Amino acid sequence: MLQHDTTLVTFPSGATEGASAVRALVPLGARDxxxxxxxxxxTTPFHPVDHTWPDQPGDSGTVLVDGVVYPVVDAVTxxxxxxxxxxxxxxIPVKRGDEAWTWQVVHLLEAVxxxxxxxxANAQLRVDADRRRALSAAHTGCHVMALALNEALAERWRKPPGREDSFGRPDFDAIAMESSRMDEHAxxxxxxxxxxxxxxxxxxxGLAEQLPELADRVNxxxxxxxxxxxRVRIEIFGGEKTARLTARREWVCELPEGTASIFCGGTHVSRLGELDALQCTLSLSEDASELVVVTVPKLL
Known part of the structure; x- marks a missing residue:
C-alpha cells in the first residue's frame, strides 16, 4: 500500500532547482x-499539470541521482x-485538495x-528554466488580459452580474470562462x-462588429x-515560501490602478517589465456562441 505525505512545492516562489530524497516510485506502464x-x-520545484483545471502544462527538466541524469518528461498531479x-x-476521482487524499507531484521518467x-536516494531536481519562463509569461499574460478584457466589456452589462474583479468591474473572465490553456507561445x-x-x-x-475596437482597447x-x-507575485495563504501542493494560492499584480488578485495555482514572471510586448487577438466562433482570446507574450 503506497503511503506518502502531500508534496511540498517551491515553484510558487519562482524556484527551479532543489534537492530532496526519493520517497516513492510508481510504475506507470507504457507511454508511446x-x-x-x-x-x-x-519537496520539489516542479509545477505539475492540475487534473481539475489543466491550464498550465507540467514542468519538464532533469533529476540527478548518484551522478546519473534522468530526464523528467512531464510533471503530473x-x-x-x-x-x-x-x-x-x-x-483521480476527487477534486484537488480533498482532505481524505494525499496529493503528489509525480515526475515522469522514461526508460529507467x-x-x-x-x-x-538524494535527488537533485532541476526544472527547464527557459520553458518555465515561457509558460510563466503566457500565464501572466492570461491574467492581465482578463483584467483588461473585463474593462473593455464593462459597458455591455445591463445589470451587475454579482461578481466583480479587483477593480469593481463585472468579472466577465470568471463568469463566462469555458477553458484556458497555455503553452510556451501563448x-x-x-x-x-x-x-x-x-x-x-x-x-x-453587435459584439462581432466591435471586436477590432475591443482588441485595440485591450492591447x-x-x-x-x-x-x-x-510587480507580480504569488501569495500562499498562510504566508509560507514552501507549501503543500494543495495550499490555496493567489496571483497578485500591483498595477497602476491598484493591486489585482486572481486565485491561481500556476507560475508567473516576477514583473510585467520582463515582457517586451503582450498582444491579444479576439474572435468569435462561427455560431457566435464562443469568444476566443489568444494572448501572445514576447519576453525581453
Missing part, C-alpha cells in the same frame, strides 16, 4: 511504447486515497534501467456567450501596464 516511472519526492490506492491525472536504485481563453450569460446581464448584440491597456513594470 516507452516504460514510464513516476518519481515522488518530499497524483493522489493517494484513504485506502492507499494511487491515481494519476484524469484518473534500475529504478530500485533510486528509492531513498494562452488561449475561451468564453461561453450563451443564454446563461445573457440572463446575468451581458449584452452580446492599449496591456502596453500601459507593461510600461509601468508592475
Amino acid at each position: 511504447a516507452v516504460g514510464v516511472l513516476g518519481l515522488i519526492v518530499d 497524483g493522489a493517494i486515497g484513504p485506502d492507499g490506492q494511487f491515481a494519476l491525472g484524469e484518473e 534501467p534500475q529504478p530500485e536504485a533510486l528509492l531513498g 494562452s488561449t481563453d475561451r468564453y461561453r456567450i450563451g443564454k446563461s450569460l445573457r440572463k446575468k446581464g451581458f449584452d452580446p448584440d 492599449t491597456r496591456l502596453a500601459e501596464w507593461i510600461a509601468a513594470d508592475a
